[in-house]
Amino acid sequence: MSNMYIMAATILLAALPEVASPATAQNGAAWHLGAEYKLHGAGAVANLWLDASSRRLYVAHSDQVEVLNADSGRSEGSMPAHDAAGIVVVDNTSRGFFANRGSDAVTVFNPATLAAIRTVPLQAKNPESLVFDSDAQRIFVIAPGSGEVIALNPHSGEIEGRIALKGHLRQAVSDGMGSLFVAAQDLNLIHVVDTHSLKFLGDFPSGDADGPVSLAIDPFGRRLFVACSGGKLAVIDTDIGFTFEELPIAAGDPDSFFTFSPQGKGGWKGADFVAGDAGTLTLIQMNAFIRYSEGGNVSIPRGVRALAYDSKTHRIFLSVSAPHPEVLTLVPASSEVTQ
Amino acid sequence: MKASGFSALFFALSLAIGACATGAHAQMLPASAMKGKHVLFIGGATKKGEPSDDALVCRHLEQMGFVVTAKEDQDASTPPAGTDLIVISSTADARLLQQRYTASTIPAFTWNTYLYPEMKMTGPHLHTDYEVVDPQHFFARSYSELYGYGAGNTSAIAEAAGLKPQLFGTLYLEPQTAGWGRPAEGATIITTFEGDSGKAGVFAYERGSMMYDNFAAPARRVGFYLSNANFHLLTAVYGPAAKDPQLYDWYAGLRLFDAAIRWAASPPPAMPQPLKTGSFNADGKKLLYVERKFAFEGEETDEHIVAHLKQMGFNVTVADQMDPETRAEGEDAILISATCSKYKLSNKYVDTPVPVLLLEALYSDTLRLTGRDRYVNYGEHGEPNESDDPPEAYLKIIGAWHPMAAGLPPGIVQVLKERGMMKWAVPEPSAIAIASLPGEAEQKAIFDYEKGSAMYGGFIAPGRRELFPLDNDAFDDLTPQGVALFDAAVEWLVSPQKPREGNGKTESAGLR
Numbered sequence: 001m002s003n004m005y006i007m008a009a010t011i012l013l014a015a016l017p018e019v020a021s022p023a024t025a026q027n028g029a030a031w032h033l034g035a036e037y038k039l040h041g042a043g044a045v046a047n048l049w050l051d052a053s054s055r056r057l058y059v060a061h062s063d064q065v066e067v068l069n070a071d072s073g074r075s076e077g078s079m080p081a082h083d084a085a086g087i088v089v090v091d092n093t094s095r096g097f098f099a100n101r102g103s104d105a106v107t108v109f110n111p112a113t114l115a116a117i118r119t120v121p122l123q124a125k126n127p128e129s130l131v132f133d134s135d136a137q138r139i140f141v142i143a144p145g146s147g148e149v150i151a152l153n154p155h156s157g158e159i160e161g162r163i164a165l166k167g168h169l170r171q172a173v174s175d176g177m178g179s180l181f182v183a184a185q186d187l188n189l190i191h192v193v194d195t196h197s198l199k200f201l202g203d204f205p206s207g208d209a210d211g212p213v214s215l216a217i218d219p220f221g222r223r224l225f226v227a228c229s230g231g232k233l234a235v236i237d238t239d240i241g242f243t244f245e246e247l248p249i250a251a252g253d254p255d256s257f258f259t260f261s262p263q264g265k266g267g268w269k270g271a272d273f274v275a276g277d278a279g280t281l282t283l284i285q286m287n288a289f290i291r292y293s294e295g296g297n298v299s300i301p302r303g304v305r306a307l308a309y310d311s312k313t314h315r316i317f318l319s320v321s322a323p324h325p326e327v328l329t330l331v332p333a334s335s336e337v338t339q
Numbered sequence: 340m341k342a343s344g345f346s347a348l349f350f351a352l353s354l355a356i357g358a359c360a361t362g363a364h365a366q367m368l369p370a371s372a373m374k375g376k377h378v379l380f381i382g383g384a385t386k387k388g389e390p391s392d393d394a395l396v397c398r399h400l401e402q403m404g405f406v407v408t409a410k411e412d413q414d415a416s417t418p419p420a421g422t423d424l425i426v427i428s429s430t431a432d433a434r435l436l437q438q439r440y441t442a443s444t445i446p447a448f449t450w451n452t453y454l455y456p457e458m459k460m461t462g463p464h465l466h467t468d469y470e471v472v473d474p475q476h477f478f479a480r481s482y483s484e485l486y487g488y489g490a491g492n493t494s495a496i497a498e499a500a501g502l503k504p505q506l507f508g509t510l511y512l513e514p515q516t517a518g519w520g521r522p523a524e525g526a527t528i529i530t531t532f533e534g535d536s537g538k539a540g541v542f543a544y545e546r547g548s549m550m551y552d553n554f555a556a557p558a559r560r561v562g563f564y565l566s567n568a569n570f571h572l573l574t575a576v577y578g579p580a581a582k583d584p585q586l587y588d589w590y591a592g593l594r595l596f597d598a599a600i601r602w603a604a605s606p607p608p609a610m611p612q613p614l615k616t617g618s619f620n621a622d623g624k625k626l627l628y629v630e631r632k633f634a635f636e637g638e639e640t641d642e643h644i645v646a647h648l649k650q651m652g653f654n655v656t657v658a659d660q661m662d663p664e665t666r667a668e669g670e671d672a673i674l675i676s677a678t679c680s681k682y683k684l685s686n687k688y689v690d691t692p693v694p695v696l697l698l699e700a701l702y703s704d705t706l707r708l709t710g711r712d713r714y715v716n717y718g719e720h721g722e723p724n725e726s727d728d729p730p731e732a733y734l735k736i737i738g739a740w741h742p743m744a745a746g747l748p749p750g751i752v753q754v755l756k757e758r759g760m761m762k763w764a765v766p767e768p769s770a771i772a773i774a775s776l777p778g779e780a781e782q783k784a785i786f787d788y789e790k791g792s793a794m795y796g797g798f799i800a801p802g803r804r805e806l807f808p809l810d811n812d813a814f815d816d817l818t819p820q821g822v823a824l825f826d827a828a829v830e831w832l833v834s835p836q837k838p839r840e841g842n843g844k845t846e847s848a849g850l851r
Contacts (some may be wrong), residue, residue, distance in 0.1 A: 179579075190578075192578045192579055201578065201579040202577065202578035202579045202580075202581060202582065203577065203578055204577050204578045205577060207571075208395070208398075237511075237512075239580060240575075240576040240577065240578075240580045240581075240586065240590060241576060241577030241578035241579075241580060241581070242511060242574070242575055242576065242577065242590070243571075244511045244512070244571070244572060246571075290511075290512050290513045291513065
């Protein structure tokens with residue numbers, strides 16, 4: 001069992017005894033905005049990363065990565081950056097990584113001290129998304145500016161290889177089984193890359209869903225949730241690249257995540273959450289591995305750029321940049337789910 | 340299904356061969372030729388809240404290049420001039436449509452199972468002739484319908500889709516509503532359900548083939564297993580898995596749909612001209628005639644058949660039934676006479692790649708033309724001591740479109756001057772059926788398996804196999820139409836067979 005599977009299984013098992021979870025709310029009315037975490041710097045928030053074990057929330061925020069206490073919102077420090085974007089913290093290496101779009105580099109840092117360890121020049125333009133693949137034990141950096149994916153060693157930060165991909169690359173996700181999926185927005189394709197050999201394996205079409213941007217994965221059901229700017233979410237069977245479900249979401253530039261939340265017979269088995277420009281958080285209800293349906297919408301501020309899910313408290317963190325950059329929390333209505 | 344340079348060249352060559360050698364294998368047009376063809380799409384309203392994939396289908400057809408005009412089932416106006424294909428969805432109300440398009444000379448493609456009887460594509464009895472299997476009423480069986488079997492693997496549709504004689508996934512994973520029909524004897528069955536060779540998921544009628552109720556198909560007709568809202572679940576495979584041949588073979592649903600649409604929208608072959616006796620010259624082709632030498636019955640007829648074959652230009656070698664199969668080496672064709680003893684023939688000529696024309700229908704099971712149950716899988720009419728059925732002098736032409744039908748029109752034709760013994764067999768769906776016994780739709784007298792076809796028990800035809808039942812003395816009793824059918828069967832036996840085209844990525848030609 002790969003590390004990613006162990007991690008996912010842990011999430012699943014942790015959720016089992018819970019009566020309530022994000023998916024408990026079967027419509028948008030069951031959610032409400034909670035605490036607002038103010039940020040110190042200016043500029044748009046590009047990304048969020050929650051390290052649930054250390055209770056730290058990393059906020060990629062223009063010229064810095066701010067680090068907040070996930071439960072209180074208190075600042076725990078910051079790291080200088082050049083137009084910060086994707087962030088990943090790899091537990092078993094005690095290393096964190098964030099992309100600097102402004103300098104085309106990745107910063108490697110110590111999550112305990114927030115001290116920079118090294119800067120890795122990528123020789124690739126505009127690095128955005130970062131993904132850790134537990135199977136190949138590699139960090140993957142998606143650089144849309146030069147249409148490349150760069151593989152880094154998670155211990156040393158050394159570049160281990162790169163592969164050029166077609167189209168306007170957006171988010172990526174790994175299945176923990178040796179495949180990396182990369183959204184190509186303008187081609188309506190999901191590229192598949194072997195995380196070990198770094199070879200291009202083929203493409204999944206996004207069906208009738210136009211403009212794939214954000215990817216989330218259910219590693220047990222082998223489902224890829226493809227949130228598209230055209231206002232649809234495609235559910236793809238990653239074994240065969242087949243889109244078997246398309247559901248409406250708000251149009252715009254979305255971010256998303258998937259989480260299991262078994263609710264017993266007839267209830268939700270899991271949920272995919274999607275939010276973006278439109279001021280709506282859309283819930284996609286997992287009824288079974290082969291059946292998904294619309295699970296309601298939650299009104300949220302417009303212009304959400306990133307989401308993060310807290311499996312411990314079942315809260316969702318949202319980043320907004322206007323009128324001023326901040327992180328919002330979305331809390332399920334049931335008091336049982338909060339600490 | 341885009342043509343590579345090689346396949347385009349092959350395609351042109353096969354057309355040329357078809358034109359000069361077999362005369363009637365019209366092409367299945369390449370995918371690029373669908374551009375600009377006009378489809379009339381007939382749909383209807385679903386119940387409130389029930390989904391429909393009609394819009395998806397229309398968009399898919401447009402992506403294939405068709406110009407689609409959608410029309411509601413309540414609109415009874417005639418199809419616009421220039422319509423190349425009528426596509427009828429299951430959302431259309433079969434009770435409204437009734438026989439509106441039954442006699443249309445425009446090809447029709449439908450997944451409206453309840454319309455099958457009205458279109459003469461099946462008989463009229465629900466659950467017997469046709470059925471819609473939905474998860475609500477037939478929960479367990481609806482799982483079975485997720486699995487189809489590639490029964491007609493040498494049909495043009497199957498070849499274009501890369502369908503093999505094995506199970507495949509029809510719809511994606513979750514039980515769906517699917518329809519099947521038990522087509523009439525002139526149909527080509529492409530896929531079947533539930534291990535029943537008559538429960539067709541996909542089936543087709545060539546123009547001129549016999550539909551239900553002795554209705555000759557006025558144009559191509561295709562039935563497909565879909566229902567209102569599962570077009571988007573037709574199986575397909577993409578990405579790395581598409582490079583795995585077994586996965587590629589399994590997820591064939593959408594390829595089948597596309598191939599069947601393309602076949603329906605392609606022009607049918609010209610109907611064969613009546614065969615003129617003596618017009619064919621075998622030009623010295625080598626033919627092995629296997630008989631029982633010194634037979635006490637039929638010996639003279641064997642001599643007449645051999646003489647006739649020589650007249651057709653064959654270089655005939657006569658072998659005894661006890662001669663080894665090695666006698667067939669180097670031959671272009673084999674005829675097995677009815678004077679042979681099935682018992683003495685043993686299992687000879689089963690595996691030979693040389694085309695075989697069988698005159699002794701009782702040997703059908705040995706050759707894998709049919710199953711092994713006498714009077715169920717094969718039998719005879721008019722055998723005084725064994726048969727309950729009276730002697731017969733007529734056959735029903737059900738595959739008039741095919742060269743083996745000798746240009747005879749659909750319907751009853753007298754083949755023997757006097758009523759006599761007439762043998763039959765029930766072939767597998769992959770056979771091309773030319774003639775059946777009148778009143779006995781299942782009992783086929785003349786049929787053909789192309790090389791590579793799935794025969795009884797999954798046996799793959801190592802060469803062309805034909806049945807033309809001709810009892811010991813019957814050759815001398817053939818009418819001119821009977822002689823024409825015999826000659827057409829012999830001519831087809833040695834006609835070039837187009838190479839199998841395989842994996843659905845190449846173009847294909849003709850229904851067969």
